Amino acid sequence: MKKRKWTAVRVLIIVFLLISVIFPLVGVMTHISLEDAKKIVSSESFGSVVLHSLAVTGIATVISVALAFVLAWCLNRTGIKGKGIFAVLFTVPMLIPSVSHGTGLVLLLGDNGLLTNMLGIRVNLYGYLGMVAGWVLYSFPVAFLMLMDSFQYEDYTAYEAAQVLGLGKWEQFRTITVPNLKKTLISTVFATFTLIFTDYGVPLVVGGKVMTLSLYMYREVVGLLDFSKGAIIGILLLIPAVAAFLMDLRNDDGGNVSTVTRQYVIGKNRKRDAAAYAVCAAVVVAVCLPIGAFAFLSVVKQYPIDLSFSLDHIGEAFLLGVGRYLENSLAMALATSFLGVAVIYFTAYLTARSRKTFTTMTLHLISMISLAIPGIVLGLSYVLFFKSTFFYGTILMLILVNTIHFFASPYLMAYNSLCKFNENLEDVSETLGIGKLRMLLDVYLPCTRKTVVEMFSYIFVNCMVTISAVSFLANFRDMPLALLIPRFDSQSLVEATALIALVILAVNGIMKLAVFVLERRMEDPEKGKS
Amino acid sequence: MAVQNNAVKLKVNHIHKTYDGKVILGDISFEVMDGEFLAVLGLSGCGKTTLLRILIGLERQDSGTIYRGGEEISSLAPDKRGMGIVFQNYALFPNMTVLGNVEYALKRKKETAATARKTAVHTLEQLGMGEHLDKKPRQLSGGQQQRVAIARTLAMKPDIILLDEPISALDVTNREIMKRELKEIQKKFHTTMIFITHEQEEAFYLADRIMVMSEGRIEQLDTPERIFSHPANAYVEEFVVAHLEQKYQSLLRCTGRMEKRGGH
Numbered sequence: 001m002k003k004r005k006w007t008a009v010r011v012l013i014i015v016f017l018l019i020s021v022i023f024p025l026v027g028v029m030t031h032i033s034l035e036d037a038k039k040i041v042s043s044e045s046f047g048s049v050v051l052h053s054l055a056v057t058g059i060a061t062v063i064s065v066a067l068a069f070v071l072a073w074c075l076n077r078t079g080i081k082g083k084g085i086f087a088v089l090f091t092v093p094m095l096i097p098s099v100s101h102g103t104g105l106v107l108l109l110g111d112n113g114l115l116t117n118m119l120g121i122r123v124n125l126y127g128y129l130g131m132v133a134g135w136v137l138y139s140f141p142v143a144f145l146m147l148m149d150s151f152q153y154e155d156y157t158a159y160e161a162a163q164v165l166g167l168g169k170w171e172q173f174r175t176i177t178v179p180n181l182k183k184t185l186i187s188t189v190f191a192t193f194t195l196i197f198t199d200y201g202v203p204l205v206v207g208g209k210v211m212t213l214s215l216y217m218y219r220e221v222v223g224l225l226d227f228s229k230g231a232i233i234g235i236l237l238l239i240p241a242v243a244a245f246l247m248d249l250r251n252d253d254g255g256n257v258s259t260v261t262r263q264y265v266i267g268k269n270r271k272r273d274a275a276a277y278a279v280c281a282a283v284v285v286a287v288c289l290p291i292g293a294f295a296f297l298s299v300v301k302q303y304p305i306d307l308s309f310s311l312d313h314i315g316e317a318f319l320l321g322v323g324r325y326l327e328n329s330l331a332m333a334l335a336t337s338f339l340g341v342a343v344i345y346f347t348a349y350l351t352a353r354s355r356k357t358f359t360t361m362t363l364h365l366i367s368m369i370s371l372a373i374p375g376i377v378l379g380l381s382y383v384l385f386f387k388s389t390f391f392y393g394t395i396l397m398l399i400l401v402n403t404i405h406f407f408a409s410p411y412l413m414a415y416n417s418l419c420k421f422n423e424n425l426e427d428v429s430e431t432l433g434i435g436k437l438r439m440l441l442d443v444y445l446p447c448t449r450k451t452v453v454e455m456f457s458y459i460f461v462n463c464m465v466t467i468s469a470v471s472f473l474a475n476f477r478d479m480p481l482a483l484l485i486p487r488f489d490s491q492s493l494v495e496a497t498a499l500i501a502l503v504i505l506a507v508n509g510i511m512k513l514a515v516f517v518l519e520r521r522m523e524d525p526e527k528g529k530s
Numbered sequence: 531m532a533v534q535n536n537a538v539k540l541k542v543n544h545i546h547k548t549y550d551g552k553v554i555l556g557d558i559s560f561e562v563m564d565g566e567f568l569a570v571l572g573l574s575g576c577g578k579t580t581l582l583r584i585l586i587g588l589e590r591q592d593s594g595t596i597y598r599g600g601e602e603i604s605s606l607a608p609d610k611r612g613m614g615i616v617f618q619n620y621a622l623f624p625n626m627t628v629l630g631n632v633e634y635a636l637k638r639k640k641e642t643a644a645t646a647r648k649t650a651v652h653t654l655e656q657l658g659m660g661e662h663l664d665k666k667p668r669q670l671s672g673g674q675q676q677r678v679a680i681a682r683t684l685a686m687k688p689d690i691i692l693l694d695e696p697i698s699a700l701d702v703t704n705r706e707i708m709k710r711e712l713k714e715i716q717k718k719f720h721t722t723m724i725f726i727t728h729e730q731e732e733a734f735y736l737a738d739r740i741m742v743m744s745e746g747r748i749e750q751l752d753t754p755e756r757i758f759s760h761p762a763n764a765y766v767e768e769f770v771v772a773h774l775e776q777k778y779q780s781l782l783r784c785t786g787r788m789e790k791r792g793g794h
Contacts, residue, residue, distance in 0.1 A: 424621035427588050432635035432686065433609030442634070446625045 006436060010350055010359045013343075017366045020404050024381035025373065031231040031384050040232055045211070050236075053197065053212040056128055060135035061193045067136065068143035068188070071283060074276040076151035079266050087148070089284050091141045092291070095508035097465040097482040100501035101134040102205025103489060104290025107297055107498060114293050117304055130206030135196045137286070142195060143188045150184035156262040183251050190244035198237050198374030201467050204486055213237060214376060221380060221472055231384070234377040245372035291505065294498040303495075313495035320488075320496060322481065326503060329480040332395055333463035336402045340459045341452060344407060348414035349440055353426060364415075371408040375468025378405050383472045395478045398470050405469040406462045410455035417451040418444060449522050457515040461508045537564040537599075539722045540585070540690055545594035547580060547746075554580050556746045558594070562690070562724060567716055569725045569737035571770070577746040578726050582692050585724070586613045598689060614683030618695040620675040622667040622682075628654065629663040632682045639686070653685040654678070656718060657711075673704040677711075684719055693725045697732070709735055730773050734758075742766050 040046055071090055075083045108115045109125045116122060162172045200214040207215060213233055221230035297303055301310040351364040382401050386392045429439050467482045474483055481500055488496045540562040547555040555577045562568050570578045583589040585596060587608035595604045603611045622631050629650055636646035654660060657677045667675055676696060683691055697708045713736060716723050727733050733740045734754045742749040750762035761767040
């Protein structure tokens with residue numbers, strides 16, 4: 001009977017995920033009209049939109065991944081100090097919405113930008129240059145985190161063997177490092193490409209006359225309410241994401257197993273370290289400059305005419321509703337984080353700590369599928385699927401779409417943590433008469449508190465910065481703060497957009513700090529004693 | 531022989547199990563006496579672990595029945611079969627202390643906190659773990675962790691304890707110590723034990739009777755002495771007798787050399 005109950009719970013979650021993931025997606029497919037598809041494909045601009053999208057995304061991806069690789073190498077293979085601080089600073093761009101990376105560039109290098117005026121330079125920001133720069137800032141932290149992880153799992157014994165064989169540093173890098181990181185590198189390239197390809201925030205601000213597919217979709221749906229066209233473009237945007245997902249699935253060889261027998265030993269090399277310092281410092285400057293610009297523009301009277309200190313812009317922004325929309329964002333982010341952590345952790349518990357049956361495998365697969373659905377496609381699918389339900393247009397809709405949008409990564413965090421436990425724990429508990437729920441509450445949750453906190457923070461931060469899935473679903477009253485940036489940007493309220501970026505950064509910074517303190521407290525003082 | 535009387539503690543009748551059409555256990559029948567130490571000896575994949583899991587109810591047999599005492603337990607839940615199990619990898623609750631690990635199951639069995647504490651402390655003390663009550667599993671050696679796992683099982687007062695290669699993960703020295711202790715524990719607690727192993731020496735050292743298994747069948751079930759003197763077939767002859775003889779011969783050769791050296 002007990003077993004039946006658990007199967008029923010599993011089936012219930014599968015039904016929930018079918019309704020909130022699979023059916024809406026199928027809904028998008030059914031919404032496509034062949035005539036519209038023909039019209040779009042045969043239109044004059046379509047070819048150039050696709051070409052521009054692929055080209056600019058490709059360039060940004062290559063630069064972003066290369067930069068991330070260099071940074072990960074600096075932090076893992078050189079003797080520089082302050083690696084922890086560098087690692088934190090490199091991920092700061094993840095704490096602001098993508099659209100803010102565009103506005104940051106405009107504030108610095110636009111026609112009236114801080115650097116433009118200060119250095120007397122003039123760059124043609126709008127177009128390829130702005131998009132590539134904005135997207136590199138937006139995406140390199142994600143690539144960096146993916147690569148950092150892999151660098152840490154390299155076994156030094158291979159390098160020792162190479163040294164014995166007399167291979168030089170370059171040969172070692174070519175024959176050991178690169179092959180070791182190849183799989184991660186390919187995954188990183190795909191993930192970064194998808195991230196950039198489906199973002200409309202950066203091109204919205206600095207795209208100039210260059211149109212990308214994601215921006216095209218955003219304009220068609222938000223501006224012209226043309227859902228059919230939106231659906232067709234949505235399907236195109238799905239392609240790289242699905243390809244990346246399938247490839248990761250194929251490459252998945254239980255990456256949890258570490259074969260490291262010896263940690264990498266970093267030799268002394270001053271020149272190498274100096275170069276690493278220079279690269280890291282340059283990136284930190286590039287990351288901090290837009291944030292500095294946000295702060296500066298928020299507190300001067302009127303740039304560039306009157307540079308005296310003033311809180312007028314802050315007051316104005318709050319008059320325009322920044323406070324209210326911040327409340328919306330906080331409510332949505334907190335509710336999504338609580339709901340998300342509960343549902344996602346429980347789902348991971350069911351899949352990680354149960355026998356691999358058809359039901360658990362199906363649940364596992366559906367749980368990861370959100371990795372393959374770009375936010376704007378998910379948002380559009382929700383518009384089409386839930387339009388006539390009672391909670392459409394409410395904050396509940398936003399909570400649901402964000403829970404699904406950010407489902408996969410925290411799911412994998414929980415799944416991987418739970419898989420690390422002793423494989424016989426369930427057998428023992430079953431023979432001792434300890435139920436599954438009790439095991440969850442008394443053993444697994446206390447042991448994985450850190451993972452739970454990280455899941456919470458991941459969902460919270462992403463909810464604060466997201467402008468994708470929510471963009472088609474939020475109404476003017478309930479919309480989150482980040483969506484105010486494109487609105488203010490279109491009204492040329494530059495200072496207000498700067499302030500919003502700063503507010504979101506501050507909220508996320510506080511969340512990250514709280515997580516850091518909490519995790520430190522959670523560290524078992526007995527750990528390490530024997 | 532520690533068998534207390536002639537009462538049959540466990541009776542297994544015609545257990546049959548297949549996976550994906552492959553026979554894992556083919557019509558297995560045997561009895562275990564009260565207080566007996568039975569070793570199930572066989573190579574990996576011979577079906578011994580599946581047999582153990584079926585006995586305790588973690589897996590279901592396709593057909594056949596299991597009796598404990600006179601009661602049929604074939605379809606009871608694992609915690610209702612009056613058996614306990616100890617695994618090779620200990621499977622302790624990592625967030626709980628040594629005491630907590632033993633106490634936890636007792637409390638869930640609706641024992642009062644005071645009784646649970648008393649039983650847990652008493653059992654742990656008897657296994658020489660009295661000094662480590664407040665330690666977490668990761669602070670213990672492999673042997674100590676295994677003692678806690680055994681204490682956790684013993685505290686529940688099962689009629690039969692199943693041991694799934696419980697000392698295979700230990701180093702050689704600890705393995706020898708644990709082997710001796712297992713014998714003592716069995717005597718002290720008067721429990722019936724079924725011990726799974728692939729090591730011939732372990733089986734011969736510990737068991738009152740040995741059940742040699744291969745490819746889901748029982749090749750021979752008898753006392754160590756009888757198996758050695760009268761192997762039932764070529765497989766037992768090769769897998770048990772020849773193996774032990776070979777080891778014994780090499781030991782003799784070594785001792786011989788030592789004697790020669792000593793003679794110089």
